[in-house]
Every structure is written in C-alpha cells, then in structure tokens.
Amino acid sequence: MSDRITHHIEQHITTIQLLAESSHLIETIVQSITHCLSQNGKILWMGNGGSAADCQHMAAEFVGRFQLERKGLASIALTTDTSILTSVGNDYGFEKIFSRQIESLCNNNDIVIGISTSGNSTNIIEGFKQAKKIGAHTIGFTGNDGGLIATQAHSCIIVPSNNTARIQEAHILIGHIICACIESDYFGTI
Numbered sequence: 001m002s003d004r005i006t007h008h009i010e011q012h013i014t015t016i017q018l019l020a021e022s023s024h025l026i027e028t029i030v031q032s033i034t035h036c037l038s039q040n041g042k043i044l045w046m047g048n049g050g051s052a053a054d055c056q057h058m059a060a061e062f063v064g065r066f067q068l069e070r071k072g073l074a075s076i077a078l079t080t081d082t083s084i085l086t087s088v089g090n091d092y093g094f095e096k097i098f099s100r101q102i103e104s105l106c107n108n109n110d111i112v113i114g115i116s117t118s119g120n121s122t123n124i125i126e127g128f129k130q131a132k133k134i135g136a137h138t139i140g141f142t143g144n145d146g147g148l149i150a151t152q153a154h155s156c157i158i159v160p161s162n163n164t165a166r167i168q169e170a171h172i173l174i175g176h177i178i179c180a181c182i183e184s185d186y187f188g189t190i
C-alpha cells in the first residue's frame, strides 16, 4: 500500500481510538435522547455539506431502523427539503435555513443536534439560538477546538482532530453508537 494511503488509514485509526475519551459524554447523550423519545419528543438534525448527509443518514436510522425491528422513532433532518432551504435561504439568508425550520417544527420536548466539523457554521449557531429560545435541548458534534458551537450547545462532543474528513468519519461512528445504544435502552434487546 502506498505511504499516503497508509497515512490516511493511520490518521483515521488514531482519531477513532481517541473517541474512547468521550464515552461518558456519549452515554449521557444516549440518556437524553432516550428520555426525549419516551416523552414523545423528536430529534432534529442540522449540518452542512458532508454533515448534511450525516443528518439524513441519522434521521433515517431513527425513522427506519438501525439493527432492530421496532417501531419508528421521531427524527427529522433539517437538510433535505429543497423548497424550504431555497425559499428561506433566498428570502431570509442562508444563516436562517435551520433556525426558521426549528421555529416552525421544534418544541420544548425536542432535541436539536448540530453537526459541524469547524464548530463555527453560522446557520447551526442560529439554529441553536432558536432551539434554546423554544426550550429544546441542544447537542453539538464538532471537531477542532469545538468552535462557537461548543460554547452554545448544552452538550458537545469534540472529536480530537483538525482534519475535516477524519472528524466526519468519527461523527458517523458516534451516530451509529448512539443508535445501537438507543435501540438497546429503548427496546431492551441488544
């Protein structure tokens, strides 16, 4: 294998191994999500670019299934409706694309999760401001130094890397771990 490919694989492994330090925080997030769902709350996801894809991926795990045959769990990716994204972006500004949807769809039983590798995407920060105004719980998945999001969200997992791709790969692993733990806690079989 060429050195450059080995380099990427090793970087990935190192980042993933460091995630073990966040296991307690991940456990706490699982508990908040399980509690939210048991109170008829829902999980709303926001992110840009690769993280927008992660939002859809995660909402699909909740509404469809992860590993278990069970009822659907309430979750919405705020990244998917092109009519909403273009009208709100065009009429109010790109920084409002999530906050406007949160204003319309979110209530105080819900959890809003923002995925941002830099931790500094303005539309996610605006989304968190709106979610907090409503009284919803907010969770960040970030990297680098956590950015502004780490100071805004009620809790935040900061992947210990400054490489966007490695951070995104870790975010997806964290999402899958959360799905597995929720299926086990909520339905008690895994």
Ligand SMILES: O=C(CO)[C@@H](O)[C@H](O)[C@H](O)[C@H](O)COP(=O)(O)O
Pocket: 048, 049, 050, 051, 115, 116, 117, 118, 119, 120, 121, 164, 165, 168
């Ligand atoms: O997937 C990638 C790079 O791997 C890009 O599409 C990346 O997600 C975009 O540049 C985003 O706009 C970055 O936003 P953020 O993660 O800093 O919030």
Ligand SMILES: [Zn+2]
Pocket: 050, 165, 168
């Ligand atoms: Zn990417």
